[in-house]
Amino acid sequence: MIQVQNLRKEFGAKVAVDNVSFTVEKGEVLGFLGPNGAGKSTSMRMVTGYFRPTSGSIKIGGIDMLESPEQAKKSIGYLPENAPLYSDMTVASFLGFCAEVRGITGAAKAKAVDRVLDLCFLHRVRNQSVDTLSKGYRHRTCFAQSIIHDPDVLILDEPTDGLDPNQKHEVRQLIKNMGKSKAIIFSTHILEEVDAACSRAMIIDRGKVVADGTPESLRKLVPGCASLDEVFRSITRSDLEK
Amino acid sequence: MKNSDIANTLAIFKREFLSYFNSPVLYVIVVIYLLASMGFTFFFGRFLDSDNASLTQTFFFWHPWIYIVLAPAVGMRLWSEEHRLGTFELLMTMPLSPWQAIVGKFVAAALVWAIGLALTFSIVITVSWLGSPDPGPIITGYVASYLYALGCLAVTSAASAYTRSQVVCFIVSVALCILLTLIGYPGIVDSVVRTLPGSLEGLVRFVSYLSFMDHFYEMTKGIFVIRDVLYFISVIVVALIITHLGLRSKRA
Numbered sequence: 001m002i003q004v005q006n007l008r009k010e011f012g013a014k015v016a017v018d019n020v021s022f023t024v025e026k027g028e029v030l031g032f033l034g035p036n037g038a039g040k041s042t043s044m045r046m047v048t049g050y051f052r053p054t055s056g057s058i059k060i061g062g063i064d065m066l067e068s069p070e071q072a073k074k075s076i077g078y079l080p081e082n083a084p085l086y087s088d089m090t091v092a093s094f095l096g097f098c099a100e101v102r103g104i105t106g107a108a109k110a111k112a113v114d115r116v117l118d119l120c121f122l123h124r125v126r127n128q129s130v131d132t133l134s135k136g137y138r139h140r141t142c143f144a145q146s147i148i149h150d151p152d153v154l155i156l157d158e159p160t161d162g163l164d165p166n167q168k169h170e171v172r173q174l175i176k177n178m179g180k181s182k183a184i185i186f187s188t189h190i191l192e193e194v195d196a197a198c199s200r201a202m203i204i205d206r207g208k209v210v211a212d213g214t215p216e217s218l219r220k221l222v223p224g225c226a227s228l229d230e231v232f233r234s235i236t237r238s239d240l241e242k
Numbered sequence: 243m244k245n246s247d248i249a250n251t252l253a254i255f256k257r258e259f260l261s262y263f264n265s266p267v268l269y270v271i272v273v274i275y276l277l278a279s280m281g282f283t284f285f286f287g288r289f290l291d292s293d294n295a296s297l298t299q300t301f302f303f304w305h306p307w308i309y310i311v312l313a314p315a316v317g318m319r320l321w322s323e324e325h326r327l328g329t330f331e332l333l334m335t336m337p338l339s340p341w342q343a344i345v346g347k348f349v350a351a352a353l354v355w356a357i358g359l360a361l362t363f364s365i366v367i368t369v370s371w372l373g374s375p376d377p378g379p380i381i382t383g384y385v386a387s388y389l390y391a392l393g394c395l396a397v398t399s400a401a402s403a404y405t406r407s408q409v410v411c412f413i414v415s416v417a418l419c420i421l422l423t424l425i426g427y428p429g430i431v432d433s434v435v436r437t438l439p440g441s442l443e444g445l446v447r448f449v450s451y452l453s454f455m456d457h458f459y460e461m462t463k464g465i466f467v468i469r470d471v472l473y474f475i476s477v478i479v480v481a482l483i484i485t486h487l488g489l490r491s492k493r494a
Binding site: 045048049050051052070071073074076078080082084085086087088089097098100101102103105142145 | 246249250253254256257261264265327328329330331332333334335336337338339493494
């Protein structure tokens with residue numbers, strides 16, 4: 001579903017993403033790991049068509065993102081970092097707007113909004129203004145937006161950030177369940193999430209892919225490291241060692 | 243234009259238009275607009291003393307000065323707010339072209355302004371009741387006034403594409419609107435022509451021809467000139483193209 005080849009992004013002289021390639025098929029959940037500023041968000045922003053890559057190619061379900069972005073974006077659902085929302089709308093009207101922009105109108109729109117309100121446990125706040133929502137609800141509202149059109153591809157930038165342990169668990173379960181029928185990429189700092197939800201994980205450091213495999217194989221990557229945590233620390237560089 | 247293009251533009255338009263009514267800013271602006279336009283007409287324009295059933299010198303005359311401040315106040319949230327909230331990223335990853343979003347939002351702001359302008363209808367009733375005005379200049383006056391407001395709104399849209407701060411957008415837009423107004427103000431143009439060597443007069447006249455003012459006053463006199471309408475339309479188109487470039491630079 002997602003084919004990314006030799007992706008590169010420069011911001012001025014700084015190379016944010018350097019020669020990243022990967023594919024994600026339906027039924028796969030790919031975890032994006034890496035320290036802050038490693039290029040995870042930048043990569044996701046290119047895959048979703050927000051940033052234009054300096055070079056490389058992105059295909060979503062065989063459609064080229066750079067040649068026909070509007071067509072390619074149809075099959076993507078995206079949860080940006082920080083879960084942005086229009087603060088003057090209610091939860092239901094925001095989701096209705098997102099459905100309309102994606103060509104879902106009339107009775108189908110009402111059905112789609114109801115479906116995601118259910119999936120994300122938002123019924124209680126459906127008529128509440130986004131302004132007054134707690135962080136967990138805001139996050140789930142934006143998550144609901146990303147699945148309103150039941151996309152084949154789901155790209156989630158830190159979907160569990162700022163949630164309490166119960167909500168984290170729910171979101172992981174949701175990702176795992178949807179991963180059976182969709183191609184999903186999600187980024188996280190939390191390594192236990194990789195085991196909980198991913199079928200595959202990629203570790204990115206300073207714009208480059210440094211490891212790619214099943215959580216199982218990543219654990220065996222560095223001899224002497226028993227946990228993913230240790231593997232992560234031994235193959236990525238911290239800010240202390242420039 | 244495909245059907246989906248129109249549907250996308252409409253979806254953006256609808257959200258934007260309704261969001262104006264959720265914010266107190268709109269009501270404040272409309273009230274200030276009505277107070278200012280009527281205040282100028284009766285106190286500075288001396289509408290009642292003028293003994294003339296015409297709105298050109300008493301009512302429409304003041305509109306540019308009101309729009310310079312109030313149109314940026316209406317338009318400053320167009321893109322700045324999207325940048326600040328981060329919803330810009332969401333919008334640009336949805337299956338619509340930036341143009342659909344730019345046009346949808348601009349039309350929403352334009353319709354809001356049409357409502358404001360329509361609420362000044364009482365002055366038309368007043369002038370018709372007091373005398374028998376020539377309807378021509380009133381109609382072209384309204385068209386000119388609306389086009390002036392749209393020109394200021396389009397300039398604001400362009401400024402808002404480049405900044406996440408509504409304050410910065412407001413100040414820059416007001417400055418640009420003042421500039422576009424003053425370079426055609428007769429008093430200023432004449433004094434510049436007098437100071438500069440005669441060989442540059444053509445240039446000064448050309449620059450003043452590019453101003454909003456020049457085209458506005460022609461139309462309020464009741465002369466409906468296609469050239470002046472086309473002028474404002476091209477200002478809007480250019481400003482929206484600059485908006486597009488601004489949005490693209492945010493995604494590079």
